[in-house]
Each structure stands twice: as structure tokens, then as C-alpha cells.
């Protein structure tokens with residue numbers, strides 16, 4: 175009987191995780207002022223329930239003037255994400271995973287999300303997940319989160335990575351993996367031409 179109760183508890187935990195909340199405005203498309211509606215690669219619709227996807231944005235901040243520019247933004251469905259990931263070498267992927275595991279303490283993040291009652295997205299993206307430098311002091315960073323339909327999921331994301339962490343992560347990728355990522359950039363649609371130029375020059379690691 176005891177065992178049954180434990181099983182029941184476990185099922186409950188699985189059902190509750192990850193927690194889903196309304197999409198925060200920080201992860202809306204800057205271009206439309208609304209949540210992303212389709213995958214920036216295959217154009218599949220994203221807002222139906224049980225459609226998993228990620229949104230990634232790169233932001234450049236001019237701290238002195240307190241203004242910011244979006245360098246790039248896109249949404250990517252899990253199928254396209256898996257396809258992109260398959261192009262990276264096993265070694266590159268292991269290096270990245272090891273880097274995140276040893277620097278970002280993902281397990282602690284995940285547990286903190288699980289325990290949290292009040293979800294304020296800013297408390298999760300308020301500092302670089304690796305260096306802990308406050309977002310307000312970062313001149314450039316990337317933010318990423320995962321979504322299910324019209325909800326954002328709290329997993330180890332949302333998180334932000336500042337330039338120092340991104341630089342270190344790029345160093346962990348083989349030249350071939352970097353080439354593959356650069357090729358993949360060309361498949362991301364819906365980007366204005368001036369942003370596309372910035373995007374091509376920017377560091378791009380894909381989490």
C-alpha cells in the first residue's frame with residue numbers, strides 16, 4: 175500500500191513538470207510585438223497545444239544610454255532543432271553539455287524552478303547563467319527559453335548567456351560544427367536584411 179502511494183506521488187511530480195506559464199513579453203517577437211507564430215525554419219505553426227519549440231534572441235545593449243538593439247531573434251520547432259543538432263559533431267555537443275553542466279549548475283536551476291511558486295521571468299533571466307553578471311551590466315547577451323504552444327515552460331530555461339560565456343562556448347565547437355551552424359543560419363527566415371547581416375557576423379551557439 176505504501177508503495178502504491180509513492181508511485182502516485184511520483185506520477186504527480188511528472189505531471190507537474192515542467193511548469194507552463196503565459197509567454198512573457200520578453201520572449202515576444204520584436205518584429206511583430208506578439209508571440210512567435212511559426213517556426214523560423216520550416217514555418218510550421220507553433221501556437222497549438224503540445225507543440226514544443228524554442229525562442230532565441232540576441233540583444234546588444236548600450237549601457238550608457240540604456241537602449242538596446244535586437245541582433246537576431248527566431249523560433250525553432252523541436253524537429254528543426256533536432257535536425258540542426260544532428261549536424262554538430264558528437265565531440266562539440268559533449269563539450270557544450272559539459273560546459274553548461276560545470277558552469278551553469280543546471281540541476282540547481284531546475285530544482286529552483288520546481289520549488290518556485292511565483293514565476294517572475296526576470297528573476298530567471300536577471301543574470302548570465304554562467305558568469306552571474308547581472309543583465310543590466312551585460313553589453314551583449316543571448317536569451318533562450320522553451321515553449322509549448324502558447325505557454326512558456328520552466329525547465330533549466332529560460333536563461334541568458336553573456337558574451338564571455340558565448341565566447342567560451344564557441345571555442346568548444348569544432349570548425350566543422352561552426353560551419354554547420356553558419357550554414358544553418360541561412361535557413362532561418364523572416365529576418366530583415368539589416369538584421370541578417372548582424373546575425374551572420376554574430377556568435378551563434380544554439381543551446
Ligand SMILES: [Zn+2]
Nearest residue numbers: 213216251254
Ligand atoms: Zn521547424
